[in-house]
Amino acid sequence: MHKLRSGLNADTKKHLMLGEGAIFKNFVVGTDTYESAKAAGKLLGACQGGSTFDAQANVRQIEVDGIPGKVADLEEIDSWDVSLQTTFLEVKADTIKAALGAASSSHADGYTHITGRNDFVSTDYVTNVTFVGSMSGSEAPIILQVKNAIGDGHLSINVQNNNEAKVPCTFQGRYTIETLSAPPFDIWYPDIMQASKYSVTVADNASTTVTVTGYDTSITATSSDTTKASTSVSGGTITITGEAAGTATITVTDHAGNTLTIAVTVTE
Numbered sequence: 724m725h726k727l728r729s730g731l732n733a734d735t736k737k738h739l740m741l742g743e744g745a746i747f748k749n750f751v752v753g754t755d756t757y758e759s760a761k762a763a764g765k766l767l768g769a770c771q772g773g774s775t776f777d778a779q780a781n782v783r784q785i786e787v788d789g790i791p792g793k794v795a796d797l798e799e800i801d802s803w804d805v806s807l808q809t810t811f812l813e814v815k816a817d818t819i820k821a822a823l824g825a826a827s828s829s830h831a832d833g834y835t836h837i838t839g840r841n842d843f844v845s846t847d848y849v850t851n852v853t854f855v856g857s858m859s860g861s862e863a864p865i866i867l868q869v870k871n872a873i874g875d876g877h878l879s880i881n882v883q884n885n886n887e888a889k890v891p892c893t894f895q896g897r898y899t900i901e902t903l904s905a906p907p908f909d910i911w912y913p914d915i916m917q918a919s920k921y922s923v924t925v926a927d928n929a930s931t932t933v934t935v936t937g938y939d940t941s942i943t944a945t946s947s948d949t950t951k952a953s954t955s956v957s958g959g960t961i962t963i964t965g966e967a968a969g970t971a972t973i974t975v976t977d978h979a980g981n982t983l984t985i986a987v988t989v990t991e
Contacts, residue, residue, distance in 0.1 A: 737860025737915055743773060744856030744864070746809055748849050752866055752911055757855050767821070767852070768813035771889060774854055775808045776867040778908050803906040805896030807852055807869045810889045814880070821849075822892040824874035848873050851909075852894040862936055863913035870907040871897040915981050916942075922986040925952070925965040933961045933973075933985055940978035947972040952987045965989035 745757065747765040760766065781804065785797040811818040816835040820826045825840040825847055852872040855864045872894040882888045896907030919934040935942055936959060944954040944961045951969040955962045963973060966989065973985040 734860075737858075739859035740865060741857045741859055743770065744854050746770060746774065746807070747853045747855060748872075749851060750853035750855065750866070750868070752868075752909070757864060760855075768811045768815055768818050770809045771812040771887075772810045775806075776854060776869070777804070777806045777808070778906070779804045802898075803896075803908070805869055805906065805908045806875075806893055807854060807867065807872070808891075808893045809854075810891045812887060812889055814888055814890055818890045818892060819878060819880075821874045821894070822878045822890055824876040843873070848897065849894075858913055860915050860937065861913040861917060863917050865913055866909075866911035868909040868911070869894050869896040870909065871899055871902075872907075873897060914983055915939075916975065916977060916983050918975070918983055918985060920985065921983075922988070923963060924988045924990060925963060926990050927965045927968055930962050930964045933963065935959045935961060935975055935983070938975075938977035939981065942975055942977045945974045945976070946987075947974070951989050961985075963987055 746767045747755075747760045748767055749765055750760055755763070755765070781801045783799050783801050784793050785799065787794070787797065816828060816837060820828055820837055823837070823839055825843045826837055827840060828835050828837045830836070849872045851868045851870050853869075854867040856867070858865050875893040875895055877893070879891060880888050898905075898907055916935055916937045923931050923933065925931045938959060942956060942959065944956050946952050946954055948969070948971040949966070951965075951967055952971040952973065953964045953966055954973055961973070961975065963985070968989050968991045970989070971987045973987055974982060975985065976982050
């Protein structure tokens with residue numbers, strides 16, 4: 724029998740991207756959650772058939788006479804092509820307009836009237852279109868953002884018997900005049916460990932608690948300045964006590980070596 728070789732390891736089950744997710748517009752990482760964004764009306768609609776996030780660097784090799792092939796450190800990234808492709812199961816006025824890209828809408832006689840345009844205006848661009856999905860090893864979501872997003876201008880609605888019509892839509896990212904040095908995407912990959920708060924303010928001689936989840940076996944918490952803030956740990960709960968006015972950083976480490984930090988401000 725041949726020797727079995729596989730990349731499967733003890734941490735594999737922690738790094739699986741599970742199933743589908745949800746598509747939001749103008750999702751603010753650190754402020755919005757899946758639940759709050761839905762409640763705020765940022766959800767673009769239910770999808771079917773999955774979503775595809777694509778970030779492609781356009782790489783140019785600087786050509787030098789007499790060189791036999793491509794050379795390291797002689798490559799430049801000219802630009803990035805970024806997109807998020809999905810298929811909306813909900814046929815809504817907003818999803819139709821989003822797919823068209825350059826389109827206007829008005830309301831009259833019980834209808835939303837959608838018309839195409841021959842030019843783009845600033846309001847056609849969405850600050851971001853965001854995929855929020857699930858990772859097996861974290862309670863926090865993975866977040867894929869296309870920034871300054873615009874529909875690619877292709878609307879195709881196929882209506883069939885015994886099936887639901889759907890709206891395929893591809894959102895493309897765009898640079899802006901103010902952000903020419905920043906590719907139009909962000910990826911937020913969740914740490915295995917998560918804290919209920921990543922910054923706290925506590926008064927001198929008072930205490931506050933932070934809950935840590937997703938840790939392996941046990942955690943320790945170390946203060947960068949015990950004269951300003953001290954810590955104690957019970958299970959997944961860290962108690963932070965203010966010792967004197969100032970700032971400190973709490974480093975939390977689990978049995979497997981995963982870490983996170985909590986910023987502490989102590990007031991008088």
